[in-house]
Amino acid sequence: xxxxxxxxxxxxxxxxxxxxxxxxxxxxxxxxxxxxxxxxxxxxxxxxxxxxxxxxxxxxxxxxxxxxxxxxxxxxxxxxxxxxxxxxxxxxxxxxxxxxxxxxxxxxxxxxxxxxxxxxxxxxxxxxxxxxxxxxxxxxxxxxxxxxxxxxxxx
Numbered sequence: 001x002x003x004x005x006x007x008x009x010x011x012x013x014x015x016x017x018x019x020x021x022x023x024x025x026x027x028x029x030x031x032x033x034x035x036x037x038x039x040x041x042x043x044x045x046x047x048x049x050x051x052x053x054x055x056x057x058x059x060x061x062x063x064x065x066x067x068x069x070x071x072x073x074x075x076x077x078x079x080x081x082x083x084x085x086x087x088x089x090x091x092x093x094x095x096x097x098x099x100x101x102x103x104x105x106x107x108x109x110x111x112x113x114x115x116x117x118x119x120x121x122x123x124x125x126x127x128x129x130x131x132x133x134x135x136x137x138x139x140x141x142x143x144x145x146x147x148x149x150x151x152x153x154x155x
Contacts, residue, residue: 001081003119006025
Protein backbone atom coordinates (compact mmCIF):
# COMPACT_ATOMS: atom_id res chain seq x y z
CA UNK A 1 0.00 0.00 0.00
CA UNK A 2 1.64 3.22 -1.16
CA UNK A 3 1.08 6.79 -0.06
CA UNK A 4 -0.55 7.45 -3.42
CA UNK A 5 -2.92 4.52 -2.77
CA UNK A 6 -3.85 5.97 0.63
CA UNK A 7 -4.62 9.37 -0.85
CA UNK A 8 -6.67 7.80 -3.68
CA UNK A 9 -8.73 5.86 -1.14
CA UNK A 10 -9.22 8.88 1.12
CA UNK A 11 -10.31 10.98 -1.88
CA UNK A 12 -12.89 8.31 -2.77
CA UNK A 13 -14.14 8.49 0.83
CA UNK A 14 -14.54 12.28 0.75
CA UNK A 15 -17.75 13.17 2.56
CA UNK A 16 -17.34 10.39 5.12
CA UNK A 17 -15.65 10.70 8.49
CA UNK A 18 -12.74 8.26 8.32
CA UNK A 19 -9.47 8.29 10.27
CA UNK A 20 -6.15 6.73 9.29
CA UNK A 21 -4.79 4.35 11.96
CA UNK A 22 -2.20 1.60 12.17
CA UNK A 23 1.12 1.95 10.37
CA UNK A 24 -0.06 4.65 7.99
CA UNK A 25 -1.49 6.52 10.99
CA UNK A 26 1.93 6.45 12.62
CA UNK A 27 3.57 7.65 9.42
CA UNK A 28 0.95 10.40 9.06
CA UNK A 29 2.00 11.67 12.49
CA UNK A 30 5.65 11.50 11.44
CA UNK A 31 4.80 13.35 8.22
CA UNK A 32 6.66 10.81 6.08
CA UNK A 33 6.61 7.14 5.19
CA UNK A 34 8.99 5.33 7.53
CA UNK A 35 8.43 1.72 6.45
CA UNK A 36 6.55 -0.37 3.85
CA UNK A 37 2.86 -1.01 4.55
CA UNK A 38 0.90 -4.12 3.62
CA UNK A 39 -2.49 -2.53 4.25
CA UNK A 40 -4.37 0.57 5.35
CA UNK A 41 -6.24 0.73 8.65
CA UNK A 42 -9.24 3.06 8.63
CA UNK A 43 -11.64 3.96 11.40
CA UNK A 44 -15.12 4.99 10.25
CA UNK A 45 -18.41 6.06 11.76
CA UNK A 46 -20.54 2.95 12.08
CA UNK A 47 -23.59 4.76 10.72
CA UNK A 48 -21.63 5.74 7.58
CA UNK A 49 -20.63 2.15 6.78
CA UNK A 50 -22.96 1.82 3.76
CA UNK A 51 -21.45 4.99 2.22
CA UNK A 52 -17.90 3.83 2.97
CA UNK A 53 -18.51 0.41 1.40
CA UNK A 54 -20.21 1.92 -1.67
CA UNK A 55 -17.30 4.32 -2.24
CA UNK A 56 -14.74 1.52 -1.85
CA UNK A 57 -16.75 -0.77 -4.16
CA UNK A 58 -16.36 1.85 -6.90
CA UNK A 59 -12.59 1.34 -6.53
CA UNK A 60 -13.04 -2.44 -6.83
CA UNK A 61 -12.90 -3.34 -3.13
CA UNK A 62 -14.99 -6.21 -1.80
CA UNK A 63 -15.23 -7.70 1.68
CA UNK A 64 -12.81 -10.60 2.19
CA UNK A 65 -12.83 -11.07 5.99
CA UNK A 66 -15.40 -10.32 8.67
CA UNK A 67 -14.82 -10.12 12.40
CA UNK A 68 -17.89 -7.93 12.81
CA UNK A 69 -18.68 -5.96 14.83
CA UNK A 70 -15.01 -5.47 15.75
CA UNK A 71 -13.46 -5.09 12.28
CA UNK A 72 -13.59 -6.33 8.70
CA UNK A 73 -11.32 -6.31 5.66
CA UNK A 74 -11.90 -5.30 2.06
CA UNK A 75 -9.50 -6.15 -0.78
CA UNK A 76 -9.31 -5.02 -4.41
CA UNK A 77 -8.29 -7.16 -7.41
CA UNK A 78 -4.69 -5.85 -7.26
CA UNK A 79 -4.36 -7.05 -3.64
CA UNK A 80 -4.67 -3.71 -1.85
CA UNK A 81 -6.19 -4.35 1.56
CA UNK A 82 -8.09 -2.06 3.92
CA UNK A 83 -8.79 -3.03 7.53
CA UNK A 84 -11.99 -1.20 8.57
CA UNK A 85 -12.90 -0.47 12.18
CA UNK A 86 -16.45 0.78 12.88
CA UNK A 87 -16.77 3.38 15.64
CA UNK A 88 -19.80 4.60 17.59
CA UNK A 89 -19.41 8.28 18.45
CA UNK A 90 -20.81 10.04 21.52
CA UNK A 91 -22.00 13.64 21.65
CA UNK A 92 -18.73 14.72 23.32
CA UNK A 93 -16.66 13.52 20.31
CA UNK A 94 -15.35 10.38 22.00
CA UNK A 95 -15.97 6.98 20.40
CA UNK A 96 -16.11 3.28 21.12
CA UNK A 97 -15.27 0.25 19.01
CA UNK A 98 -16.52 -3.23 19.83
CA UNK A 99 -13.90 -5.70 21.00
CA UNK A 100 -13.79 -9.48 21.08
CA UNK A 101 -14.50 -9.23 24.82
CA UNK A 102 -18.19 -8.41 25.33
CA UNK A 103 -18.75 -5.33 27.47
CA UNK A 104 -15.14 -4.14 27.10
CA UNK A 105 -15.06 -1.87 24.05
CA UNK A 106 -11.99 -0.06 22.78
CA UNK A 107 -12.34 3.58 23.86
CA UNK A 108 -11.24 6.64 21.92
CA UNK A 109 -11.24 9.94 23.84
CA UNK A 110 -12.21 12.95 21.72
CA UNK A 111 -8.69 14.40 22.06
CA UNK A 112 -7.17 11.39 20.23
CA UNK A 113 -8.60 12.47 16.86
CA UNK A 114 -5.90 14.62 15.29
CA UNK A 115 -4.35 15.23 11.87
CA UNK A 116 -1.10 14.27 10.21
CA UNK A 117 0.26 14.35 6.68
CA UNK A 118 0.79 11.80 3.92
CA UNK A 119 2.77 13.02 0.90
CA UNK A 120 2.18 16.59 2.08
CA UNK A 121 -1.61 16.18 2.30
CA UNK A 122 -3.31 16.69 5.68
CA UNK A 123 -5.22 13.58 6.76
CA UNK A 124 -7.27 12.72 9.86
CA UNK A 125 -5.56 10.18 12.11
CA UNK A 126 -5.08 9.08 15.73
CA UNK A 127 -2.79 10.76 18.23
CA UNK A 128 0.56 9.23 19.18
CA UNK A 129 -0.77 8.60 22.70
CA UNK A 130 -3.76 6.64 21.38
CA UNK A 131 -1.59 4.66 18.96
CA UNK A 132 0.76 3.80 21.86
CA UNK A 133 -2.22 2.68 23.92
CA UNK A 134 -3.36 0.31 21.17
CA UNK A 135 0.12 -1.25 20.90
CA UNK A 136 -0.28 -2.81 24.36
CA UNK A 137 -1.36 -6.30 25.34
CA UNK A 138 0.27 -8.38 22.62
CA UNK A 139 3.71 -9.56 21.58
CA UNK A 140 5.03 -6.88 19.20
CA UNK A 141 6.29 -7.85 15.77
CA UNK A 142 9.34 -6.16 14.22
CA UNK A 143 7.17 -3.52 12.50
CA UNK A 144 5.35 -2.87 15.79
CA UNK A 145 8.68 -2.23 17.52
CA UNK A 146 9.56 0.24 14.76
CA UNK A 147 6.19 2.00 15.16
CA UNK A 148 6.49 2.04 18.96
CA UNK A 149 9.92 3.68 18.85
CA UNK A 150 8.63 6.32 16.45
CA UNK A 151 5.47 6.93 18.52
CA UNK A 152 7.49 7.37 21.72
CA UNK A 153 9.57 9.98 19.92
CA UNK A 154 6.42 11.76 18.69
CA UNK A 155 4.45 11.62 21.97
